[in-house]
Amino acid sequence: MDKRKVDVAIIGAGTAGMGAYRAARKHTDDVVMIEGGPYGTTCARVGCMPSKLLIAAADSAHHMTKASMFGIHPGDVRIDGKAVMERVRRERDRFVSFVLEAVEGFPEAHRVRGHARFLSPNRIAVGDNLEIEAGRVVIATGSRPNIPGFLKEAKDRLIVNDDVFEWQDLPQSVAVFGPGIIGLELGQALSRLGIRVRMFGVGGAVGPLQEDAIRQYALKSFNDEFPLDADAKVQSVERTPEGVSIRFTDPEGGDVTEAFDYLLAATGRRPNVDELDIRNADIAQDDQGSPLFDHYTLQCGDSHVFIVGDANNEAPLLHEAADEGRIAGDNAGRYPDVRAGLRRVPLGVVFTDPQIATVGMTLKQVDERCKGCYAIGEVSFESQGRSRVIGANKGLLHLYGERGSGLFLGAEMFGPAAEHIGHLLAWAVQNRMTVTEMLDMPFYHPVIEEGLRTALRDLSRNLDIGPPPVEQCLDCGPGG
Ligand SMILES: Cc1cc2nc3c(=O)[nH]c(=O)nc-3n(C[C@H](O)[C@H](O)[C@H](O)COP(=O)(O)OP(=O)(O)OC[C@H]3O[C@@H](n4cnc5c(N)ncnc54)[C@H](O)[C@@H]3O)c2cc1C
Numbered sequence: 001m002d003k004r005k006v007d008v009a010i011i012g013a014g015t016a017g018m019g020a021y022r023a024a025r026k027h028t029d030d031v032v033m034i035e036g037g038p039y040g041t042t043c044a045r046v047g048c049m050p051s052k053l054l055i056a057a058a059d060s061a062h063h064m065t066k067a068s069m070f071g072i073h074p075g076d077v078r079i080d081g082k083a084v085m086e087r088v089r090r091e092r093d094r095f096v097s098f099v100l101e102a103v104e105g106f107p108e109a110h111r112v113r114g115h116a117r118f119l120s121p122n123r124i125a126v127g128d129n130l131e132i133e134a135g136r137v138v139i140a141t142g143s144r145p146n147i148p149g150f151l152k153e154a155k156d157r158l159i160v161n162d163d164v165f166e167w168q169d170l171p172q173s174v175a176v177f178g179p180g181i182i183g184l185e186l187g188q189a190l191s192r193l194g195i196r197v198r199m200f201g202v203g204g205a206v207g208p209l210q211e212d213a214i215r216q217y218a219l220k221s222f223n224d225e226f227p228l229d230a231d232a233k234v235q236s237v238e239r240t241p242e243g244v245s246i247r248f249t250d251p252e253g254g255d256v257t258e259a260f261d262y263l264l265a266a267t268g269r270r271p272n273v274d275e276l277d278i279r280n281a282d283i284a285q286d287d288q289g290s291p292l293f294d295h296y297t298l299q300c301g302d303s304h305v306f307i308v309g310d311a312n313n314e315a316p317l318l319h320e321a322a323d324e325g326r327i328a329g330d331n332a333g334r335y336p337d338v339r340a341g342l343r344r345v346p347l348g349v350v351f352t353d354p355q356i357a358t359v360g361m362t363l364k365q366v367d368e369r370c371k372g373c374y375a376i377g378e379v380s381f382e383s384q385g386r387s388r389v390i391g392a393n394k395g396l397l398h399l400y401g402e403r404g405s406g407l408f409l410g411a412e413m414f415g416p417a418a419e420h421i422g423h424l425l426a427w428a429v430q431n432r433m434t435v436t437e438m439l440d441m442p443f444y445h446p447v448i449e450e451g452l453r454t455a456l457r458d459l460s461r462n463l464d465i466g467p468p469p470v471e472q473c474l475d476c477g478p479g480g
Pocket residue numbers: 011012013014015016017034035036037038039041042043046047048049051114115116117140141142143161182272275276308309310311315316317318319321
């Protein structure tokens with residue numbers, strides 16, 4: 001067994017691990033980054049980027065079919081599945097190649113290949129032949145799909161997101177389990193690419209939506225495109241000679257058996273901490289075996305171990321992984337002089353159509369903080385000027401504000417341009433803006449953001465700090 005001694009060991013070379021590596025190196029050159037799988041990051045290889053590439057193709061097909069509402073008839077839309085998948089992979093590989101270039105730029109001595117696990121708080125085994133003694137350790141091991149046992153009956157037709165991006169052509173039909181973020185994004189894209197999709201959920205959840213009115217609205221909107229039962233009763237899953245057969249009770253109570261080419265499991269992800277022999281690290285864990293850590297320092301207790309990105313299961317998103325990696329890498333470098341890093345206001349975007357955005361506090365958190373002293377402002381995008389002009393007039397936005405202070409606290413949205421409106425709202429929360437200050441900002445005409453202004457006026461009124469909004473006003477402008 002070879003032995004090495006280093007200041008800092010980082011386990012995992014994903015987005016969080018690479019961020020940690022760069023930050024730690026500002027303090028010491030005695031760093032290793034250990035990777036057990038392929039380089040390239042989950043985001044670029046099988047996550048954010050290929051999923052958005054697939055969605056871009058689906059959006060393009062959808063715009064064609066929607067063009068007739070404007071009196072434009074592009075003729076028969078032909079979807080060339082091989083070409084769609086070829087572009088997804090080509091562009092994906094380009095993004096991955098940038099990551100690989102970055103990794104190759106790190107000194108060879110810093111790059112260690114193999115599966116890492118703790119032997120003791122400071123000793124890490126890498127594969128069978130290397131033992132590393134590390135002063136500090138950053139766990140950045142990411143997550144993997146969590147698949148309920150009964151879905152495994154689909155055998156070789158059971159797929160996860162990684163498999164979709166390896167398709168050489170598009171199949172005819174896919175059953176999607178899990179109308180969460182991945183299921184909605186991929187399921188809607190596949191449906192818009194001409195694949196017969198049926199989506200099965202449990203407990204009524206739809207993506208990250210918490211508010212019943214918005215969830216019901218979204219459910220109806222998705223059901224206009226493909227069947228989505230958010231609380232499905234599935235009797236059986238079976239591999240057949242042709243594909244997968246699923247027996248379920250449909251929402252009307254009928255006993256239905258439907259055949260599909262594939263079953264896509266999008267039923268959540270679990271952090272990769274279960275194969276780290278984490279008990280040897282001597283850090284406190286919760287009931288699920290996840291290490292306890294500080295949100296601002298990413299430190300586990302007062303130990304020399306830090307945990308970041310999907311591995312800590314707090315906010316499994318790319319920008320959070322990058323921030324956490326940077327903070328933990330810096331702290332691992334400067335340990336024991338550990339410092340609290342900048343944590344940004346929560347922001348989530350789901351790239352469906354309409355999109356979903358969640359910003360700041362959820363309604364439940366607002367209620368807990370304000371003890372009932374809050375108000376909600378609302379807008380429907382159905383009659384919103386700009387949204388109607390471009391034929392994207394679907395959706396709802398709810399804004400939350402605190403009574404008395406007039407502080408804007410958070411929002412939930414299913415609607416057009418939510419990726420952009422979500423950013424404006426997150427910046428407003430992070431800048432601790434009041435609803436009045438937000439209404440003092442410029443709003444152009446005619447833009448989707450005028451819908452946001454209507455919701456702000458409604459919130460201002462409901463907080464008893466502004467006049468009632470003018471009904472049916474498409475162009476009232478500032479102060480209108
Ligand atoms: C389909 C999909 C779409 C997504 N879309 C978005 C999006 O649009 N926007 C967004 O913000 N987020 C998105 N995400 C989430 C985002 O991709 C993740 O939050 C982010 O990539 C996590 O980065 P990470 O560094 O924590 O993990 P990873 O990039 O997964 O890195 C972890 C690394 O650790 C390695 N590893 C694991 N265990 C060990 C071990 N014991 N020893 C050595 N190495 C090990 C792994 O091989 C891996 O390379 C998406 C995710 C998926 C799956």
